[in-house]
Amino acid sequence: xxxxxxxxxxxxxxxxxxxxxxxxxxxxxxxxxxxxxxxxxxxxxxxxxxxxxxxxxxxxxxxxxxxxxxxxxxxxxxxxxxxxxxxxxxxxxxxxxxxxxxxxxxxxxxxxxxxxxxxxxxxxxxxxxxxxxxxxxxxxxxxxxxxxxxxxxxxxxxxxxxxxxxxxxxxxxxxxxxxxxxxxxxxxxxxxxxxxxxxxxxxxxxxxxxxxxxxxxxxxxxxxxxxxxxxxxxxxxxxxxxxxxxxxxxxxxxxxxxxxxxxxxxxxxxxxxxxxxxxxxxxxxxxxxxxxxxxxxxxxxxxxxxxxxxxxxxxxxxxxxxxxxxxxxxxxxxxxxxxxxxxxxxxxxxxxxxxxxxxxxxxxxxxxxxxxxxxxxxxxxxxxxxxxxx
Amino acid sequence: xxxxxxxxxxxxxxxxxxxxxxxxxxxxxxxxxxxxxxxxxxxxxxxxxxxxxxxxxxxxxxxxxxxxxxxxxxxxxxxxxxxxxxxxxxxxxxxxxxxxxxxxxxxxxxxxxxxxxxxxxxxxxxxxxxxxxxxxxxxxxxxxxxxxxxxxxxxxxxxxxxxxxxxxxxxxxxxxxxxxxxxxxxxxxxxxxxxxxxxxxxxxxxxxxxxxxxxxxxxxxxxxxxxxxxxxxxxxxxxxxxxxxxxxxxxxxxxxxxxxxxxxxxxxxxxxxxxxxxxxxxxxxxxxxxxxxxxxxxxxxxxxxxxxxxxxxxxxxxxxxxxxxxxxxxxxxxxxxxxxxxxxxxxxxxxxxxxxxxxxxxxxxxxxxxxxxxxxxxxxxxxxxxxxxxxxxxxxxxxxxxxxxxxxxxxxxxxxxxxxxxxxxxxxxxxxxxxxxxxxxxxxxxxxxxxxxxxxxxxxxxxxxxxxxxxxxxxxxxxxxxxxxxxxxxxxxxxxxxxxxxxxxxxxx
Numbered sequence: 001x002x003x004x005x006x007x008x009x010x011x012x013x014x015x016x017x018x019x020x021x022x023x024x025x026x027x028x029x030x031x032x033x034x035x036x037x038x039x040x041x042x043x044x045x046x047x048x049x050x051x052x053x054x055x056x057x058x059x060x061x062x063x064x065x066x067x068x069x070x071x072x073x074x075x076x077x078x079x080x081x082x083x084x085x086x087x088x089x090x091x092x093x094x095x096x097x098x099x100x101x102x103x104x105x106x107x108x109x110x111x112x113x114x115x116x117x118x119x120x121x122x123x124x125x126x127x128x129x130x131x132x133x134x135x136x137x138x139x140x141x142x143x144x145x146x147x148x149x150x151x152x153x154x155x156x157x158x159x160x161x162x163x164x165x166x167x168x169x170x171x172x173x174x175x176x177x178x179x180x181x182x183x184x185x186x187x188x189x190x191x192x193x194x195x196x197x198x199x200x201x202x203x204x205x206x207x208x209x210x211x212x213x214x215x216x217x218x219x220x221x222x223x224x225x226x227x228x229x230x231x232x233x234x235x236x237x238x239x240x241x242x243x244x245x246x247x248x249x250x251x252x253x254x255x256x257x258x259x260x261x262x263x264x265x266x267x268x269x270x271x272x273x274x275x276x277x278x279x280x281x282x283x284x285x286x287x288x289x290x291x292x293x294x295x296x297x298x299x300x301x302x303x304x305x306x307x308x309x310x311x312x313x314x315x316x317x318x319x320x321x322x323x324x325x326x327x328x329x330x331x332x333x334x335x336x337x338x339x340x341x342x343x344x345x346x347x348x349x350x351x352x353x354x355x356x357x358x359x360x361x362x363x364x365x366x367x368x369x370x371x372x373x374x375x376x377x378x379x380x381x382x383x384x385x386x387x388x389x390x
Numbered sequence: 391x392x393x394x395x396x397x398x399x400x401x402x403x404x405x406x407x408x409x410x411x412x413x414x415x416x417x418x419x420x421x422x423x424x425x426x427x428x429x430x431x432x433x434x435x436x437x438x439x440x441x442x443x444x445x446x447x448x449x450x451x452x453x454x455x456x457x458x459x460x461x462x463x464x465x466x467x468x469x470x471x472x473x474x475x476x477x478x479x480x481x482x483x484x485x486x487x488x489x490x491x492x493x494x495x496x497x498x499x500x501x502x503x504x505x506x507x508x509x510x511x512x513x514x515x516x517x518x519x520x521x522x523x524x525x526x527x528x529x530x531x532x533x534x535x536x537x538x539x540x541x542x543x544x545x546x547x548x549x550x551x552x553x554x555x556x557x558x559x560x561x562x563x564x565x566x567x568x569x570x571x572x573x574x575x576x577x578x579x580x581x582x583x584x585x586x587x588x589x590x591x592x593x594x595x596x597x598x599x600x601x602x603x604x605x606x607x608x609x610x611x612x613x614x615x616x617x618x619x620x621x622x623x624x625x626x627x628x629x630x631x632x633x634x635x636x637x638x639x640x641x642x643x644x645x646x647x648x649x650x651x652x653x654x655x656x657x658x659x660x661x662x663x664x665x666x667x668x669x670x671x672x673x674x675x676x677x678x679x680x681x682x683x684x685x686x687x688x689x690x691x692x693x694x695x696x697x698x699x700x701x702x703x704x705x706x707x708x709x710x711x712x713x714x715x716x717x718x719x720x721x722x723x724x725x726x727x728x729x730x731x732x733x734x735x736x737x738x739x740x741x742x743x744x745x746x747x748x749x750x751x752x753x754x755x756x757x758x759x760x761x762x763x764x765x766x767x768x769x770x771x772x773x774x775x776x777x778x779x780x781x782x783x784x785x786x787x788x789x790x791x792x793x794x795x796x797x798x799x800x801x802x803x804x805x806x807x808x809x810x811x812x813x814x815x816x817x818x819x820x821x822x823x824x825x826x827x828x829x830x831x832x833x834x835x836x837x838x839x840x841x842x843x844x845x846x847x848x849x850x851x852x853x854x855x856x857x858x859x860x861x862x863x864x865x866x867x868x869x870x871x872x873x874x875x876x877x878x879x880x881x882x883x884x885x886x887x888x889x890x891x892x893x894x895x896x897x898x899x
Contacts, residue, residue: 028723031741057735059742068735098727099734
């Protein structure tokens, strides 16, 4: 036994040693020694070197006058990490990516090398968050996307992150996915990855002829394994979200009374898709049961919405149209990419593992021919303030 | 009394006094009046406030009385009318051995008389306003109660202002304080024991408790600890606190203190013991539970929804005031990723132009605040306005504008300061814990912060007050106990007294 003072001293020493050893990844670093990276774009040059573009916060001016501004830093290297470290040759402060909002990957890298080669660093390193958003640039380089102007707060990265985040609730033209889910999507059985796709458009709003570009979310990029194979347009993405039960809002339009031009708009309040597989005589079918609740928000044709019968008629027409569009979307994906982005294989994997083991090997071929059965149900919850304006 | 007339005589007196001072504690009076007078004249040499008087009975001039008292502490009317007058005018007084008893029982018109032969006792009494009567042929003197001295009026204590409820507060006189309690607790079960402490001050303590509720073990422990005290003077209740407390080095209180009679009565009714100290309005209550730091007498006088909320607010304030600076530094210097991005950018922009590192900045600002606070207490109240202007303008706005301090830090320090005012009873621990947590967090981040809180919790759980654990271990938690902790249940719900303090805990049947 140790004497009491000795015991106390050794306890204190033990305590301090444990403090130093057991606290994992931490470091005392002053806030004014770091540059906050808001977004990052990864490109490759002709020599196969990675080119990283960072959007960092301009902290030199106090926030009291005007909004915050961002600056851009570019650095290159043979690997991403090397390129990242090479930035230190240009910037005094350490680039801090713990609060990075978005990572934009050029379509060239995504198509040729696959995105797993990029994901590794971001999953391995302690600093970037797991909830980082990833997007694919539809432009020549990813840098262009990052260097557009953010309309809402002047910082393109923050704007893009918010656009992607709110998209699924408002227009459902893209998908909101975080980096940790990206990895699990790639590694899942019978499920292919999609990432938001972004392109640049000229901002024509300024009146005078402007070269100013802004970024726009434009559907999703479709992957097979970890390689980019193509894109879905915003409309197709909308129906894609119906199929994968990720729709939370958006606008459904329809041409009533056989009109080719849409004359009624429904706002989706909530929607639920039940996905099951049917295995009949060795023929696998996917059954989608979609229940959607909508409000009528715009009606520019003379249609009866004041009686239950009138509403039922509209519902039936909308159900038919939705079913058709969904079937078309599936067909189109089967033909163009033959990549199971809907996760049909995953349904079987989860519900009938024995069957999945049998068909696992030639699922790629099967997916191209798989049939779907849709059962759509649309409920009009209300018709807003007026009966009929026509 | 007697002026030292020459050098040699002075020396002799000095010697005598020294001898007396050393010896008088166990000296008794002799039966010779002259000798006795000489003893006191020597003891009170150079003390001009002692007034002496020889009196002879008008019917029998042989009857010689000697009275002396301390000027300024006595009521002259009582001495004139009730002591001197009967002594001079009474007929048929006989000079015999029983004269002192005759005086006591038949002559003197004083309500409180004590017979003694101890010189020590006489010294204590005469310096407390009593008049001493001695007579030839008796080895005993009479101590006559003639106390009358100036006292502060009973007023509301400044430190414990309340919106509602009784407004009286204790004053400096022990007996008046005890009377305030007695008036509220009209039962024979209320015990008030005197206890004398202090070799020089002879301060009287009043130990109060309610016989049927008090925990006898705690009472015995208190007397045991009081018996051990050997100090020359007690000027305030805090002397007692520090001399009898448990966990002597802890910054937390282990005795309660108050200046309000209603609070003391409330605590007595819960089975606590109150210690009154003569000369101070502060009364100690033991044992002390940790939750008492957050309780206030008003909690029981106002609506229970409101007071439950404010009690939770106080607990939250205690937590905030010790943790906010530490947490801020830990997040800023170690775990930036915990901040939402816009907030991070805002703070980063602020910090970008500030020269000091955040930790140093925090320490400096806390120190500045403490200086301001201390100044506010020490300075005369009429310069308070100037101080608050200087404090608010110079430290706050100017420092931010001069880019010496980030404004986020001002907010942190202000939060810390304001919340600390909500729990005045925890002032001293707050100061230490705050700095301790800040230091450990600036070294080890959140990890250190949690460790610091762990150490703090361990310490609080280890706190005892007179053998009673200050915090109930959760395993033993009972429904009744919770009713006066985080919330203040309505009175018809609080049927039991705190189980920790007393065994007789039925408050309401």
